[in-house]
Amino acid sequence: MKKAPPKRILITGAAGFLGSHLSDRFIQEGYQVIGMDNLITGSLRNIEHLFKLPNFEFYQHDVSKFVHIPGHLDYILHFASPASPVDYLRIPIQTLKVGSLGTHNLLGLAKSKKARILVASTSEVYGDPLVSPQAETYWGNVNPVGPRGVYDEAKRFQEAMTMAYHNFHGVETRIVRIFNTFGPRMRLNDGRALPTFIAQALRAEDLTVFGDGQQTRSFCYVDDLVEGIFRLLHSDYAEPVNIGNPDEITITDIAQEIIQLTESPSKLVYSALPVDDPKQRRPDIALAQKLLGWDPKVHRTDGLRKTIDHYQTMDKTVLQETTQIYFKRDA
Template identity: 50%
Template structure:
């Protein structure tokens, strides 16, 4: 796998973006991290600031991407990604998917660079096909409570394909499923950080509905490896990236209780509107075309994540919010 020498990562100060920047630097690439810090954090990239070849640019991709010099690859990750954030910033989320994606594509086209869009399993909505294949067109409510994120990603995919057709831009689309690990925002409302904080602080573990809805959780290091394999290939995608180890939310809560040593009880709360009942990728395309599949067992990844959250809580205890 030949890593591009000069890379731009939009949303590079976010959870996933910071891991991608770190991996690219470890592989010898030079990295420009572009982030407006609306949901990203300088804490996520603090350990990279003095690394040779790393540069941070504070910029809003919906306005423009002020990057000069050589660019071999553009990884477009800039977008609010949790319901707490994108429902608070619906217009910003839609602009990140539209204007932000357009600016990132234009940057890649000007430099003849490979472009990778970080799309989402949310393009499938609350699916009727299970597991979800890339050929499935989804079941999405364009005016529902998650529409600002779902439709932003769907439009971003359409724009990416159109840019390739009209300008010959070398594009790839990754459909990312639930990913977890250190540097997740403890208060972003998603499943793993919410349950982690609750377990480590002795609060009840809030499980939405009856807890039988499923998720497939992928360790962030595995996911980043998938992104790099896709970027370094000629595969246009879309390609599902995530774990196909499907677990109920109740099962995830129990594993988190075990790895944290928590005795917190489970508290059932109402499900969020249009919260998907099932979520699991068909990874056939990733396995056959990229030679990729996740390798980190759930318990191992959650143990690593628990250790990181425990360190964070020791210095800055947040208040957990309810997650589905």
């Protein structure tokens, strides 16, 4: 008997933090992986180790424009999107377009290929929540015209469009609501708290805490997140599912933990809280536990050690080059 050909999966945003880790996982699982990224916020450095592999190919392309992939497709993971305030405040129109036009294009591709598609939503659809923890049944508290609205509403629209294609066209869809995630390959200058704290601590600079530091986040290590996404893709559940670590911690406490782990002389300095910055973020993962048999396994401290080790072993000139490239694009 002939051996069945490997499953083919398109991963958009493949050169980003999460997209690159997902590419690794599906390569390891024996899939033929097609990576796609326009490299506005992603970096080829994240996936350069995959280029030599026969079951990986890459297209530099903006999914907000028509997407064509020759041959059959079994799965699509839509992870193309700016994901930090630094990015989506700098490129707000592109952020809205990738969540709307990009999602529309990829849902159309899934329909034509009869492929299953999983879209990456976010805990930001809950806005500045009035309930904690946040369950999938909570509809959110979002300011659509505030500075974060371009990202929050792009993701909320993305979910609505995805469910419309599922209900009207019968497309096999999955929606993951991703809570704060960390690990190697985060861009240290992307403006989010944890990578910023790590970068400042490694440079022996004071750590900048916004507000009074008592706002909370719940950080999930990237390997746990990837496992949850892998299970969700292969489940038969079409509605949104939270994937994150419910271990809640204040911003002040996580900053102090990073100082201790890096043995940095840094101190904390406080600055004004950005507009509409959520005061609390903690996932209710009961659905993922029941549906997927999923729980996060990596303790935050262990994940932080792995992440910090990754950056400590990188050549300092490479880190500097990454910063220069980013700000050159920003000009």
